[in-house]
Amino acid sequence: MAEGRTSRDGSGAGTPAERGPDAGDRTLRALGLDGVPREEPLLYPGAWPRESGVLHGDRLLPPDRLTYEDRTPVLAIGSNASPGQLRHKMAEFGIESPLPMVRSRVTGLDVGVSAHVSRMGYVSASPVSAPGTVRELFLLWLDAEQLAVIDASEGVPMASGNFDRAWLPAPDVRVEPGDGTVLRGAYAYVNRHGVLRDGTGAPRRHPGAQRPLITDLLRGSARLRELFGTTPEEFCARARADRRLCERGTRLFAQEERVTASGLERYVGSGRTPDDALPPPTAPMP
Template identity: 85%
Template sequence: MRSLGLDGVPREEPLLYPGAWPRESGLLDGDRLLPLDRLTYEDRVPVLAIGSNASPGQLRHKMAEFGVDAPLPMVRARVTGVDIGVSAHVSRMGYLSASPVSAPGTVRELFVLWLDAEQLAVIDASEGVPMAGGNFDRAWLPAPDVRVEPAEGTVLRGAYAYVNRHGVLRGGDGAPRRHPGDQRVLIGELLRGSARLRRLFGTTPEDFCARARADRRLCERGTRLFAEEDRVTASGLERHVRSGDRTGGAAPLPRTQPPPTAPMP
């Protein structure tokens, strides 16, 4: 991955978020990204990667933390009906993460992760799904609401995505703000727009990241501030959060448990 520039880990360097994404589909196997021989997997669960879950370096870091080393298929797909917004919470990792938002007619190139039960448990835990105070729920996004095409002529029955429990940040028009894909730009804009946020997190993106990584309560205060300053709106995907354990033709969804000592995102 290093030779491809894909080994960066946003959890260790938050200004890298969302990390480098591959150009093509591949099989993540340790520190290698290998060619794939197929684009769908009946024995695995499809999960849309909206932010750093599409970064091989971040994925490897998450899996290695719990000793999970099975190969992980990453399939580039054409996705219609979803865009990438900004989570309305400050992550303990020091960045502002991406969240899916409903966007009928919008077409994006995203990655589908085909996860086995153990891998799904790790990703669920990293997003806080099993935790009462976690930041995300895993939601099934069915076709035709969301159209996922891993190859021409192939459409999945749906895919899972992680929907933020706090909502997403809104833009000046009241609609969900699009994540710029550059953490430094995003944090800089938010700091310039709020004196209260600067008092909490400092005046630069470096200050913001350093303070957030050092203080869980400060992150919680920043999250509340977004709501207090009326910066938050719904993602439009909340209705899908508890739509049932369907997997769009994959194997029945495994009942996952968080790995031991799962970190709070």
């Protein structure tokens, strides 16, 4: 995401938090990482850490020597890179096990805009194929319980869910965790509805904040304003937890020909049902 200062109204969401902790205080609140977009939609995608760390309950600890052998690598495209959002998701199921978040250099992927309206009240981010593009993204190393929680939060197990978990292999997508290795690949959540396009027909890039995105979407569609109001605040309030309204908004994106493919659809099916096949190898390759 673009650099900038994080603010409580979401105007700088998705950027590294800039508040330093008190001496020795690694709580999310002290680090400025405690915002939860699920509770405050205009915060989406939430504040991201500056560096790699391990989320452990309410604290983000420095990286340690946790083994990743039995963990699954998942690229965080939107709010899954927000410790506050991750903590909220895990707390729903009483999970407090350590969750490594590794800041990584990713080539071949960009952050687009989901072609659906979330019942959480925001318009989320989705990965798009972007050969040659380089982004700094967080790689989550999830144990089986954590992976099940994130899968469920993205709707993977549900026929009506919005995302599929897809394995993105190298060299199509190159993931460099910063230790001199290149992963054989990583998972990412690919939107089943596609992504929103820009004026040229290509996937539009998510701006990293809800307010400018929603403002622009509303400005471009009278029908969308009829459904969701004229301001980001109205949009979020009307969309939040109103499943039918969100479905109407999602259909409207397609009806108004705002939608295009992410370019990652060909990978879908590689991670949706764990029983279909053994997971691809995750050990680093040269």
